[in-house]
Amino acid sequence: MESTLSKSPLHTLRCMRRTPFNRLFAGVYTTAIFALLYHHVLILLQSTTLVSFFISTSMLISDILLGFMWSTTQSFRMRPILRQQFPENLEKVIDRKDFPAMDIFICTADPYKEPPMTVVNTALSVMAYDYPPEKLSVYVSDDGGSEFTLFAFMEAAKFGKHWLPYCRNNNIVVRCPDAYFRSNYPRSSETQKIKMMYESMKIRVETVVERGKVSDEYVSSEEEREAFNKWTQGFTRQDHPSVIQVLLEMGKDRDNTDKSMPNLIYVSRQKSKASPHHFKAGALNALLRVSAIMTNSPIVLTLDCDMYSNDTQTLHRVLCYLTGSPCRPNLGYIQFPQRFHGLNEADIYACEFKRLFQVNPVGMDGLSGPSYVGTGCFFRRRVFFGAPSAFLPPEFPELSPDNVVEKPIKAQPILALANRVAGCNYENQTNWGSKMGFKYGSLVEDYNTGYRLHCEGWNSVFCHPDRPAFLGDIPISLNDVLSQTKRWSVGLLEVAFSKYCPLTFGARAMGNIRALCFAHYAFWPIWSIPISTYAFLPQLALLNNVSIFPEVSNPWFVLYVFLFFGAYAQDYLDFILADSTIQRWWSDQRMWLIRGLSSYLFGLTEFVTKNLGVATLGFNVTSKVVDDEQSKRYDQGTFEFGVPSPMFVPIAMAATINLIAFLRGLLEIYIGGNLDGSFVQMFVAGFGIANCFPIYEAMVWRTDKGRMPIKITIISIFLAWALYTTTSLILKI
Numbered sequence: 001m002e003s004t005l006s007k008s009p010l011h012t013l014r015c016m017r018r019t020p021f022n023r024l025f026a027g028v029y030t031t032a033i034f035a036l037l038y039h040h041v042l043i044l045l046q047s048t049t050l051v052s053f054f055i056s057t058s059m060l061i062s063d064i065l066l067g068f069m070w071s072t073t074q075s076f077r078m079r080p081i082l083r084q085q086f087p088e089n090l091e092k093v094i095d096r097k098d099f100p101a102m103d104i105f106i107c108t109a110d111p112y113k114e115p116p117m118t119v120v121n122t123a124l125s126v127m128a129y130d131y132p133p134e135k136l137s138v139y140v141s142d143d144g145g146s147e148f149t150l151f152a153f154m155e156a157a158k159f160g161k162h163w164l165p166y167c168r169n170n171n172i173v174v175r176c177p178d179a180y181f182r183s184n185y186p187r188s189s190e191t192q193k194i195k196m197m198y199e200s201m202k203i204r205v206e207t208v209v210e211r212g213k214v215s216d217e218y219v220s221s222e223e224e225r226e227a228f229n230k231w232t233q234g235f236t237r238q239d240h241p242s243v244i245q246v247l248l249e250m251g252k253d254r255d256n257t258d259k260s261m262p263n264l265i266y267v268s269r270q271k272s273k274a275s276p277h278h279f280k281a282g283a284l285n286a287l288l289r290v291s292a293i294m295t296n297s298p299i300v301l302t303l304d305c306d307m308y309s310n311d312t313q314t315l316h317r318v319l320c321y322l323t324g325s326p327c328r329p330n331l332g333y334i335q336f337p338q339r340f341h342g343l344n345e346a347d348i349y350a351c352e353f354k355r356l357f358q359v360n361p362v363g364m365d366g367l368s369g370p371s372y373v374g375t376g377c378f379f380r381r382r383v384f385f386g387a388p389s390a391f392l393p394p395e396f397p398e399l400s401p402d403n404v405v406e407k408p409i410k411a412q413p414i415l416a417l418a419n420r421v422a423g424c425n426y427e428n429q430t431n432w433g434s435k436m437g438f439k440y441g442s443l444v445e446d447y448n449t450g451y452r453l454h455c456e457g458w459n460s461v462f463c464h465p466d467r468p469a470f471l472g473d474i475p476i477s478l479n480d481v482l483s484q485t486k487r488w489s490v491g492l493l494e495v496a497f498s499k500y501c502p503l504t505f506g507a508r509a510m511g512n513i514r515a516l517c518f519a520h521y522a523f524w525p526i527w528s529i530p531i532s533t534y535a536f537l538p539q540l541a542l543l544n545n546v547s548i549f550p551e552v553s554n555p556w557f558v559l560y561v562f563l564f565f566g567a568y569a570q571d572y573l574d575f576i577l578a579d580s581t582i583q584r585w586w587s588d589q590r591m592w593l594i595r596g597l598s599s600y601l602f603g604l605t606e607f608v609t610k611n612l613g614v615a616t617l618g619f620n621v622t623s624k625v626v627d628d629e630q631s632k633r634y635d636q637g638t639f640e641f642g643v644p645s646p647m648f649v650p651i652a653m654a655a656t657i658n659l660i661a662f663l664r665g666l667l668e669i670y671i672g673g674n675l676d677g678s679f680v681q682m683f684v685a686g687f688g689i690a691n692c693f694p695i696y697e698a699m700v701w702r703t704d705k706g707r708m709p710i711k712i713t714i715i716s717i718f719l720a721w722a723l724y725t726t727t728s729l730i731l732k733i
């Protein structure tokens with residue numbers, strides 16, 4: 001085996017050539033940051049009035065925070081590596097019949113925000129993997145507790161019996177039906193037939209959701225009727241018994257060419273208002289247990305309901321890391337990047353999150369592996385039961401990762417046990433959520449779980465093939481985009497300010513450099529402090545003729561130029577070298593500023609109020625529904641405001657103040673002021689304006705439904721005026 005592997009490896013890795021430059025630049029830039037802080041302290045010591053003391057302190061704090069965040073990003077640049085897999089060599093090492101079994105988890109939570117057809121498409125795309133079907137089990141977790149989702153899956157089970165052989169026999173690459181029929185597929189009679197089947201299933205499912213009722217004409221068997229009978233009068237999304245329905249059973253259910261179908265199981269765990277359900281982490285833990293009882297595969301894939309498989313070979317790639325003799329014993333999971341379909345050309349909302357999902361993981365991969373991003377991740381089941389060297393046995397042997405299930409999944413004792421472990425009180429007085437399974441305590445259960453696994457001593461691998469393995473939906477309205485990052489912000493702060501803070505607990509468990517990577521995310525939202533300061537303070541000072549930066553003729557000016565352009569240039573290069581465009585980079589930095597003034601700021605505020613006991617926070621699911629008009633505007637690259645969201649207020653305020661300050665500055669220079677002293681402030685305001693074009697458009701001359709609501713415009717302008725008046729009064733004292 002050793003010799004086969006060395007001739008035809010399953011995977012390789014190499015360090016990126018830019019590493020020495022990264023390290024050198026890090027050294028130079030760090031020196032520059034310290035020089036800047038020294039300069040700030042000098043100014044602070046010279047300040048004579050309370051106002052100048054306040055301004056200097058604010059700038060010092062902002063720059064310390066920016067410097068800190070910058071330093072955390074350096075850990076991603078210390079040892080980036082690139083990996084390659086060779087799935088074509090796999091069968092030289094392991095026989096297809098010895099492939100390990102896989103359990104695939106798909107989470108959904110709301111039939112209105114996540115249309116059942118989306119979930120069904122994701123499920124079909126993974127059921128159709130090029131993999132022995134008797135080794136595949138697909139579990140759907142429905143936190144929405146919706147009979148419509150169950151109905152959609154009953155339909156999918158029937159349609160799958162045609163779809164799977166169709167894909168197999170025609171060697172289809174994109175096995176998600178919706179994506180396939182959107183693509184340029186061959187129009188044969190067989191294809192037309194399967195397309196009609198798909199369309200009629202879609203109509204049935206959508207009609208049921210629209211009518212809000214599964215009418216009798218759609219129920220085709222006694223077994224189905226019995227399943228729907230569970231939706232009794234008192235059944236609500238927050239309060240209902242568990243529903244576990246085996247829709248396809250491997251070996252028994254066969255497709256129309258008489259080959260076995262994979263297992264397909266619908267699970268809606270029990271819910272009660274009296275016990276916490278821990279959102280997605282809770283759903284995943286329930287699935288971990290239910291799947292342990294039914295199939296207990298050694299490998300588990302988690303997927304969001306909108307992340308369909310875009311490559312039939314993905315499981316083979318995963319096996320490249322999980323088979324063969326040099327398999328790392330501590331390897332806990334293999335993370336694929338989150339990639340998306342339907343992004344517009346400039347990716348105006350920077351929803352691709354290139355740095356988060358594609359660039360940074362390459363950096364972490366060279367250390368001990370990327371963090372977990374919630375979807376597209378293959379886990380070894382063992383990781384959920386304690387550290388690599390300290391196995392933590394579950395409550396009873398059937399849940400243990402090495403237990404072999406012998407009974408068929410529909411056997412009565414199996415179903416009874418599965419319902420028991422899906423109970424809402426099952427986890428009381430157990431280790432689930434703390435030491436076992438997906439971790440609770442943060443709205444970003446993915447980051448939290450990955451981080452804690454790394455603390456326990458597990459490693460991970462980043463697998464980034466050219467052809468995206470999975471593709472997901474993106475939110476297309478600014479409010480949805482900002483709400484998503486706001487939720488992340490709250491979740492990240494929950495980790496940052498817990499006893500598991502990466503700077504303390506993390507650094508002890510995994511060393512400083514690795515811990516800094518995790519700290520980078522945990523402290524994301526504090527970017528709001530320097531961003532808000534830079535969006536308002538220099539401009540307000542400019543409006544009041546107060547100069548706060550060194551003059552152009554002052555040698556310290558050069559330092560500012562270096563720090564600004566150095567950081568921006570490196571950021572730009574990173575982005576472009578990761579196969580992106582100038583336009584997308586510009587959107588990305590703009591959204592960083594916009595998020596700083598909205599999501600991060602509101603996330604930080606919500607986190608603080610929550611800790612003061614004022615508010616409680618929930619998981620606000622991102623909508624995957626597409627409004628045609630909105631989607632047209634999105635494709636044209638127009639920002640979608642539309643709703644009167646309070647998060648738009650600071651953005652519109654900043655846009656107003658930057659514009660007025662810049663105009664006022666120009667006027668000053670025109671009537672004889674000196675540009676020398678106000679240049680940096682003029683530059684900052686001008687840079688703000690350059691970023692704000694879509695906001696001016698939305699506030700002033702757009703007339704469509706996606707414009708900035710008049711109410712928000714008026715409130716923002718009023719608040720901007722109030723802010724200006726207050727600061728001028730203070731400055732006059």
Ligand SMILES: O=c1ccn([C@@H]2O[C@H](COP(=O)(O)OP(=O)(O)O[C@H]3O[C@H](CO)[C@@H](O)[C@H](O)[C@H]3O)[C@@H](O)[C@H]2O)c(=O)[nH]1
Nearest residue numbers: 107108109143279280283304305373374375444619621622
């Ligand atoms: O109570 C809940 C809430 C959500 N979900 C599911 O969680 C997934 C992610 O939710 P979504 O609204 O799409 O959130 P995003 O912000 O788009 O998702 C990112 O961020 C989440 C953490 O906030 C991670 O869980 C996701 O994997 C990651 O893609 C979806 O499939 C939901 O159905 C549940 O199962 N139960």
Ligand SMILES: [Mn+2]
Nearest residue numbers: 304306472622
């Ligand atoms: Mn999502």
